Amino acid sequence: MNTVNVLIVDDSAVVRQVLTEQLDGINGIKVMGSARDPIFARKLMEKQWPDVIVLDIEMPRMDGITFLRQLMKERPTPVIICSTLTEKGAEVTMQAMSAGAVDIIAKPKVGLKQFLEESRMLLGDAIKAASHARMERVAAGGRASALAAPTRKLSADAVLAEPLHKPLAATTERVVAIGTSTGGTQALEYVLTRLPRTAPGIVVVQHMPGQFTAAFAARLDQLSEIEVREARDGDRVIPGLALIAPGTDHLLLRRSGAQYRVEVKNGPLVSRHRPSVDVLFRSTAQSAGPNAVGIIMTGMGDDGARGMLEMHEAGALTVAQDELTCIVYGMPKEAVKLGGVDAVVGLPRIPGIVIQAPTRLAYMRAAGG
Structure with missing residues (x-):
């Protein structure tokens, strides 16, 4: 395994020290240096260019956003933003994701040293994931997975019982469920900003800390013709609306008569995530069956x-983003390996699939399958 060389750029001596100590002990990761601001970082980078940069936002002499934008123009490099959990920080972090950051580490204002020590392996996973990012595909955004203490890997059973596989009748009402992680903010922006107000209702899980999902949804809402917002418990899923799971809770699709609603539910990490795409997709299989389209996009x-x-077994049309257009071809690859994907398509084709929301049979006939 190749060693990932990491540069830490943060004006906090505590962050630099603790991150260096924690990351240097992880197999496959080496901290090549640390700097208190981008000016000092530049001097280190003249000697050796890092594979991944962990970057603070608010620093003396030059802020992280300015430095990030310079990097993306000069030599696109995977950057993980290390941002404090504040409302202001959330807005600025959205700018960083738009500028090309591929991940977020949400650091608390208090208990910082303990947080970094407890999150050691997840920080390492984030860095390794970032090192695989296809930077030629990074135009805006990336993954931001909520950090928590390591836990054993649970399945969706921990939140929602397995489906009974009772077939649901096909209806004209469609719902689209989307799951994504690393690189997903870019991919979601591409898809949602190309949808008309007549697009079917959409439910989304994007791995992201809870303090950032509302700001992320608000940003997409400003850019899109459809309405985009963070999901609230009991929200109806209606045409022209995309509901994004809060970064602290699972998002489930429920059916009440002819209507679809969402349930926002706390619970354990599933597949090491909360919200979990597995939970959303299982609930969609149960509640919508053949009336749903499931789309899995870029992610580790x-x-x-x-x-x-x-979802596939319940009769839904299931679609995976292809390797060529993924920033990280992890989640779609695993879905394909399990045999649950009807079609593998490039990112440019996904908005059209969302707009049409065809049944599986109609899609396969149109594709000549």
Whole structure:
């Protein structure tokens, strides 16, 4: 395994020290240096260019956003933003994701040293994932997975019982469920900003800390013709609306008569995530069956693969983003390996699939399958 060389750029001596100590002990990661601001970082980078940069936002002499934008123009490099959990920080972090950051580490104002020590392995996973990012595909955004203490890997059973596989009748009302992680903010922006107000109702899980999902949804809402907002418990899923799971809770689709609603539910990490794509997809399989379209896009890991198989078995059309257009071809790859994907398509084709929301049979006939 190749060693990932990491540069830490943060004006906090505590952050630099603790991150260096924690990351240097992880197999496959080496901290090549640390700097208190981008000016000092530049001097280190003249000697050796890092594979991944962990970057603070508010620093003396030059802020992280300015430095990030310079990097993306000069030599696109995977950057993980290390941002404090504040409302202001959330807005600025959205700018960083738009500028090309591929991940977020949400650091608390208090208990910082303990947080970084407890999150050691997840920080390492984030860095390794970032090192695989296809930077030629990074135009805006990336993954931001909520950090928590390591836990054993649970399935969707921990939140929602397995589906009974009772076939649901096909209706004209469609719902689209989307799951994504690393690189997903870019991919979601591409898809949602190309949808008309007549697009079917959409439910989304994007791995992201809870303090950032509202700001992320608000930003997409400003850019899109459809309405985009963070989901609230009991919200109806209606045409022209995309509901994004809060970064602190699972998002489930429920059916009440002819209507679809969402349930926002706390619970354990599933596939090491909360919200989990597996949970959303399983609930969609149960509640919508053949009336749903499931789409899994760029992301590290395998969250959503089993849920997509359940959607496939329930009669839904299931679609995976292809390797060529993914920033990280992890989640779609695992879904394909499980055999739950009907079609593998490039990102440019996904908005059209969302707009049409065809049944599986209609899609396969149109594709000549």
